[in-house]
Amino acid sequence: MGLVVEYGNYIAIAAVLTILIRAVSGPRRAIRRNGEPLRKPPDTLPLVGNGIKFLQSRWDLLSWFDKCQRQFGYETVALSVPTLPPGVLIHSPQNLDFVFKNEGLFTKGEFVKKRSWDLFGNGIINADGDFWKLQRKAGSAFLNTANLRVLTEVALPQYLSESVEELKTSLGGGAVDLQHVLHEITTKLMGKMAYNMEMHANDDFSKSFDFASGATAERFQNPLWPITELFVGCEFRRSVSIVKEFGRRIVARAVQDRGEQRSKDGTDGPLAKDSKLDQISGSLIQSLLKALGNEQHVADAALTYLSAGRDTTGQALTWTFYLLLQHPEAVSKIRAEVASLLLSQEQRQDPSHPPPPPSSPPSPSAANPTDADLDLTLFTPASLPYTTAVFYESLRLYPPIPFEIRQCQAPTTLPDGTFLPKGAVLVWCLWAMQRSKLTWGEDADDFRPERFVVPDDTDSSTSLGNGEVKKDGEEGQGKGKVKFALGKSSAEFPVFYGGARACLGRKMAEAIAAQVIPAVVWGFELEKAWEGPMEGRRSQTSLTLPMEGGLPVRVRKREVVS
Numbered sequence: 001m002g003l004v005v006e007y008g009n010y011i012a013i014a015a016v017l018t019i020l021i022r023a024v025s026g027p028r029r030a031i032r033r034n035g036e037p038l039r040k041p042p043d044t045l046p047l048v049g050n051g052i053k054f055l056q057s058r059w060d061l062l063s064w065f066d067k068c069q070r071q072f073g074y075e076t077v078a079l080s081v082p083t084l085p086p087g088v089l090i091h092s093p094q095n096l097d098f099v100f101k102n103e104g105l106f107t108k109g110e111f112v113k114k115r116s117w118d119l120f121g122n123g124i125i126n127a128d129g130d131f132w133k134l135q136r137k138a139g140s141a142f143l144n145t146a147n148l149r150v151l152t153e154v155a156l157p158q159y160l161s162e163s164v165e166e167l168k169t170s171l172g173g174g175a176v177d178l179q180h181v182l183h184e185i186t187t188k189l190m191g192k193m194a195y196n197m198e199m200h201a202n203d204d205f206s207k208s209f210d211f212a213s214g215a216t217a218e219r220f221q222n223p224l225w226p227i228t229e230l231f232v233g234c235e236f237r238r239s240v241s242i243v244k245e246f247g248r249r250i251v252a253r254a255v256q257d258r259g260e261q262r263s264k265d266g267t268d269g270p271l272a273k274d275s276k277l278d279q280i281s282g283s284l285i286q287s288l289l290k291a292l293g294n295e296q297h298v299a300d301a302a303l304t305y306l307s308a309g310r311d312t313t314g315q316a317l318t319w320t321f322y323l324l325l326q327h328p329e330a331v332s333k334i335r336a337e338v339a340s341l342l343l344s345q346e347q348r349q350d351p352s353h354p355p356p357p358p359s360s361p362p363s364p365s366a367a368n369p370t371d372a373d374l375d376l377t378l379f380t381p382a383s384l385p386y387t388t389a390v391f392y393e394s395l396r397l398y399p400p401i402p403f404e405i406r407q408c409q410a411p412t413t414l415p416d417g418t419f420l421p422k423g424a425v426l427v428w429c430l431w432a433m434q435r436s437k438l439t440w441g442e443d444a445d446d447f448r449p450e451r452f453v454v455p456d457d458t459d460s461s462t463s464l465g466n467g468e469v470k471k472d473g474e475e476g477q478g479k480g481k482v483k484f485a486l487g488k489s490s491a492e493f494p495v496f497y498g499g500a501r502a503c504l505g506r507k508m509a510e511a512i513a514a515q516v517i518p519a520v521v522w523g524f525e526l527e528k529a530w531e532g533p534m535e536g537r538r539s540q541t542s543l544t545l546p547m548e549g550g551l552p553v554r555v556r557k558r559e560v561v562s
């Protein structure tokens, strides 16, 4: 992208193309609010509009979106990029709610599909209408309660323990890329559960997918991508072909599994296998095969699910640990919450063990981090509300899908009175909206997980956290049981999208976070292992939010608290 920016002649070409396209397409009904043109964002230029902004790195683009949000509040502003349909940048939850409730009106449209077609084809992210419904149904079957139980009770503890063992081998040694470790967990999980394939974060497919994702994301910022790719698209085309080949292998494997099953008992049901995990392995691809039939469509769908589930979750956890490196007080609270949970578990197993007085610290035995047989299945979003709040606060500040684009399928008027002609492009930036002081208050820029917990008056035995909560404006003064409370609508906090197309994997992501965060925080001390300031990490251009250069940390064994 940096190279592209230097090519001023692109801008000239873009300007000429704009004029030509306008001349060819004739007058259009303009975007208006109450008859007036919309205000323009900062740094809008004549002719090229916001085109140059979009040519910057995506990290800089996110900052620019944030600047717009700070300047305009909830106001909708005009976006213009040469060669592209007219557009708006929306900020208000009311407008976004309207979009979520009218998903047939605001679709990905040609604008998005054209750019992501090579990578995702007919996959769920690109699909509309009946084809989308079929894929969604197959995905819902895969993410059902029974499969999620196998995830939390069998698959995740197994893969997480493997990664914890790997971290132990690096104790006291050189830097470890924590992003890679986390990516490995989500890759193995999705590979096995969804496709019955053994997959790893550093295999050829994964690397090619990362590259193709970055190049696809650049298409959304560079209006001249079809020309640029003629010259520099070789690596992209090579990556896409590796990805597609892998998609075909996933499908071939699924067809083979199905054949084996049929010859065994004449059904398409799950193979009779020993472990719970084996029984559900490949259930996504089998559901897709049944629902879609066409093997190319199944391959597209499978690859899209992989990106949706694996990358988002691995990256969300990476940013969570990045924030925890900066907030040792949150680390202490997570440990206290885990200690409290383990202690209560001890008491449940041995009722003769007297409960400690309410304000006393957790017992040494429960707080012993060397405990090798830590039961990871105890760690759930319900049993660890503060930890879950930490995850959500990280998702707020670092949303794995940082902005969204939709295209208007018919002329319409948004709740704030903005008129949009057919074909208009609608953009919202989660990165910016989730930092809005209007929605989140004056401390919107601060990392404060406490915003997602409230006192738990129900005295439920499953809600055992003892994180400190704000009571009557006294931060950290009140101690007691808390429960997780999102407290925001999907339009205010759109990290998992909203309406009919809301994320299908939210529960899966929460369940993974509720085990991975405490397992790492409980057993290890992490410290930054990169040059430069603590706050210096940024994201590379991608469809999601990978950390550029990974998250290098040094790992030490956690000291025993007594």
Ligand code: HEM
Binding pocket: 124, 125, 136, 139, 305, 308, 309, 310, 312, 313, 316, 395, 399, 400, 401, 404, 494, 495, 496, 497, 500, 501, 502, 503, 504, 505, 506, 508, 509
């Ligand atoms: C922290 C983790 C995650 C975040 C932040 C997240 C966020 C999102 C967002 C914003 C969308 C809308 C994307 C769009 O259409 O442009 C989405 C859709 C989707 N997500 Fe997630 N997701 C996460 C994890 C997962 C997981 C673990 C899965 C499971 C495989 C999953 C499956 C899906 C699917 C299938 C869709 C498409 C839904 C549809 O179009 O009907 N996601 N997700």
